[in-house]
Amino acid sequence: MMMVITCTVFIIAILTFYIWHQVEAVRIGYEINRLEEKVQKLKIEVEELETTKASLLSLEKVERIAKEKLKMVKTEDNQKVYEDFKQK
Amino acid sequence: MSIINQRKAHRRISMMAFLFMLWLIFLIIRLLQLQVIEHPSLKTKVTQHNQNKKDIIPKRGTIYDRTGIILARSLPFRSVFYTPNEDESLESQLEKIQTVKSILNLSEREFQRIKKRVEKNVSFIWIRRKIPPEKEEMIKKLSLDGIYFLEENKRYYPHGKRAAHLLGRVDIDEVGASGIEYSCNSVLAGIKGEHLIMKDAKKREYEFETLKEPKDGKDLVLTIDETIQFYAEKELEKAVRESGAKWGTVIITHPSSGEILAMANFPNYDLNNLPRSPTVVDRNNAIHHNFEPGSTFKVVTASVALETNKVTLADSFDCSQGYISVAGKLIRDHQRYGILSFPEIIIHSSNVGTVQLSHNLDRDSFYKTIKKFGFGKKTGINLPAEEKGIFRQVEDWSRISPASLSIGYEISVTALQMLQAVNIIANDGVLVPPRIVRRVLNASSKSIRNPLPSLRIISRETASILTSILREVVQGGTGSPAQIPGYRIAGKTGTAQIFDSSIGSYSSEAHIASFVGFVPADNPAFSMIVVIDEPVGSYYGGEVAGPVFREISKQVLQYLKIPGQKIPRKNTIVENRWRLSD
Numbered sequence: 001m002m003m004v005i006t007c008t009v010f011i012i013a014i015l016t017f018y019i020w021h022q023v024e025a026v027r028i029g030y031e032i033n034r035l036e037e038k039v040q041k042l043k044i045e046v047e048e049l050e051t052t053k054a055s056l057l058s059l060e061k062v063e064r065i066a067k068e069k070l071k072m073v074k075t076e077d078n079q080k081v082y083e084d085f086k087q088k
Numbered sequence: 089m090s091i092i093n094q095r096k097a098h099r100r101i102s103m104m105a106f107l108f109m110l111w112l113i114f115l116i117i118r119l120l121q122l123q124v125i126e127h128p129s130l131k132t133k134v135t136q137h138n139q140n141k142k143d144i145i146p147k148r149g150t151i152y153d154r155t156g157i158i159l160a161r162s163l164p165f166r167s168v169f170y171t172p173n174e175d176e177s178l179e180s181q182l183e184k185i186q187t188v189k190s191i192l193n194l195s196e197r198e199f200q201r202i203k204k205r206v207e208k209n210v211s212f213i214w215i216r217r218k219i220p221p222e223k224e225e226m227i228k229k230l231s232l233d234g235i236y237f238l239e240e241n242k243r244y245y246p247h248g249k250r251a252a253h254l255l256g257r258v259d260i261d262e263v264g265a266s267g268i269e270y271s272c273n274s275v276l277a278g279i280k281g282e283h284l285i286m287k288d289a290k291k292r293e294y295e296f297e298t299l300k301e302p303k304d305g306k307d308l309v310l311t312i313d314e315t316i317q318f319y320a321e322k323e324l325e326k327a328v329r330e331s332g333a334k335w336g337t338v339i340i341t342h343p344s345s346g347e348i349l350a351m352a353n354f355p356n357y358d359l360n361n362l363p364r365s366p367t368v369v370d371r372n373n374a375i376h377h378n379f380e381p382g383s384t385f386k387v388v389t390a391s392v393a394l395e396t397n398k399v400t401l402a403d404s405f406d407c408s409q410g411y412i413s414v415a416g417k418l419i420r421d422h423q424r425y426g427i428l429s430f431p432e433i434i435i436h437s438s439n440v441g442t443v444q445l446s447h448n449l450d451r452d453s454f455y456k457t458i459k460k461f462g463f464g465k466k467t468g469i470n471l472p473a474e475e476k477g478i479f480r481q482v483e484d485w486s487r488i489s490p491a492s493l494s495i496g497y498e499i500s501v502t503a504l505q506m507l508q509a510v511n512i513i514a515n516d517g518v519l520v521p522p523r524i525v526r527r528v529l530n531a532s533s534k535s536i537r538n539p540l541p542s543l544r545i546i547s548r549e550t551a552s553i554l555t556s557i558l559r560e561v562v563q564g565g566t567g568s569p570a571q572i573p574g575y576r577i578a579g580k581t582g583t584a585q586i587f588d589s590s591i592g593s594y595s596s597e598a599h600i601a602s603f604v605g606f607v608p609a610d611n612p613a614f615s616m617i618v619v620i621d622e623p624v625g626s627y628y629g630g631e632v633a634g635p636v637f638r639e640i641s642k643q644v645l646q647y648l649k650i651p652g653q654k655i656p657r658k659n660t661i662v663e664n665r666w667r668l669s670d
Contacts, residue, residue, distance in 0.1 A: 044163070044164055047161065047163065048163055050158065050161075051158055051161050051163060051244055051246050052246075054157060054158040054246035054247070055246035055247070058246065058247045058248070058250070059314070059315065059318040060318070077572075077573060077574075077642075080646070
């Protein structure tokens with residue numbers, strides 16, 4: 001009788017483990033899928049931000065802000081001094 | 089139990105057994121029907137329900153400038169489409185389309201196109217492609233049956249108008265239609281892949297199987313420098329607007345490598361917001377417009393004369409009349425010069441002197457050298473539909489042809505060809521073909537057409553003499569508006585009348601003004617050509633194109649950190665020998 005009970009418990013345990021394993025595999029599958037999608041989305045977001053950065057650093061915009069907002073002016077030829085640091 | 093009861097029970101059991109058998113037979117038949125007869129169609133239905141095949145759109149390669157700045161990139165965008173339902177009434181379907189129409193601001197014409205397709209029960213109908221994310225959200229909230237979204241990519245140009253003609257455009261399917269986008273489409277485009285998506289009973293996607301791996305397009309690095317391109321475009325726009333010209337073009341190259349640092353055109357267009365007729369972007373006047381160069385071509389004439397020893401620096405030419413007759417036609421200077429030395433006819437751009445010089449030239453040598461300079465054939469740059477110019481065979485020349493050619497008429501060139509010719513002088517006599525693609529990232533070098541090999545065209549001595557002469561053109565000749573204090577600049581002006589086919593002769597009002605040169609003259613960091621078409625008012629190359637050359641050069645020299653040189657004026661040969669008529 002004990003033998004039968006032990007075997008039954010053992011079989012139930014194996015079956016329970018098998019079912020748990022299957023469920024867990026499916027769950028992890030979903031998780032991997034979700035994370036892969038997240039990685040892909042983040043990659044796209046990085047690319048979008050890089051492109052926005054390139055657009056914001058466009059030289060027309062930089063020049064316009066320098067002139068209009070920061071009131072910067074261009075240097076005249078006689079205001080430029082070139083130093084040869086190699087010789088110094 | 090009585091016999092009667094036994095019989096009754098037996099009959100009931102038989103009936104039960106019969107009914108059970110009947111039920112069993114029914115089950116077997118039904119099983120046969122499902123598993124054998126209807127199996128293929130049912131399997132298809134299940135597959136449709138649980139599995140889905142989806143295209144994997146490859147990402148089109150990014151285009152960078154030589155410093156790594158993004159010039160063009162594809163970003164994901166959603167497209168909205170409609171799948172008609174056969175069981176739904178037409179009115180109900182059109183009502184849904186009407187709702188979407190108001191969100192997407194579809195025109196009546198677009199709505200009618202969709203309506204026709206719904207009536208024909210077409211299974212897949214585009215409503216609008218590549219819509220903004222906020223519009224997508226608005227449509228999604230409505231949960232309209234039959235309205236779906238598909239992920240696609242949209243080309244985005246962060247700098248809008250910058251290098252528009254050079255970069256070109258793509259069509260709605262992201263296929264290159266002009267410029268680099270077209271010529272390098274096979275490298276940039278990539279190859280579509282395919283996914284098999286498995287779904288569970290709740291239609292949740294739980295497994296992806298890649299049936300075909302997509303191949304993303306490769307990234308390109310151009311030879312363009314975005315900052316230099318900006319300077320060129322800014323100054324060109326200013327010049328074209330101020331002079332009231334039709335259009336203008338500027339090309340800047342690094343002579344010893346042939347790399348193009350900038351290729352600007354004006355008018356230009358925002359690639360993110362193309363005009364109604366996008367083909368206007370396709371015409372890149374730097375390589376697509378043939379024009380008679382006029383006096384800039386005198387550089388080639390002088391090269392031939394020096395290379396064939398038909399002239400020495402001491403030779404002089406009588407230009408005192410201000411005109412010369414060739415085969416019954418008069419060729420004029422814009423002023424009387426007196427007696428000019430060989431260098432002076434180039435410095436002052438005397439047509440009369442140059443025509444006299446051409447009388448000494450052998451036709452065949454003249455023809456062959458012009459050919460060797462690259463005229464009448466494509467430069468081989470990796471851009472679509474490059475023009476090769478118009479240069480007739482020597483057999484087709486008339487009596488006046490050598491004289492006309494010597495001053496840049498009877499030949500049509502592109503701006504790039506003219507710059508390539510001057511680069512030969514900048515490179516001590518060696519032709520280095522121009523190139524626009526620096527490298528392809530993550531690819532073998534074979535994926536892009538390699539430029540042609542370098543060739544010696546004229547001797548080092550000839551190139552050196554011509555450089556000295558061109559330096560004097562800027563120092564004290566027609567090119568003086570291009571001067572930059574402290575820098576040695578070699579250059580040549582060009583002012584050509586435009587042939588008016590309606591009157592069958594050259595127009596006295598329409599001109600092409602140009603300036604071509606390189607800086608610093610003795611060790612060129614860059615060379616440049618400026619072409620301005622039909623300026624109003626002043627039309628001389630020196631006056632219209634020269635200042636553009638100067639303004640761009642000043643900024644590029646500062647950007648490249650090239651300091652000014654000390655110019656030892658007394659050591660120049662012009663100071664001692666050429667300034668005869670001053």
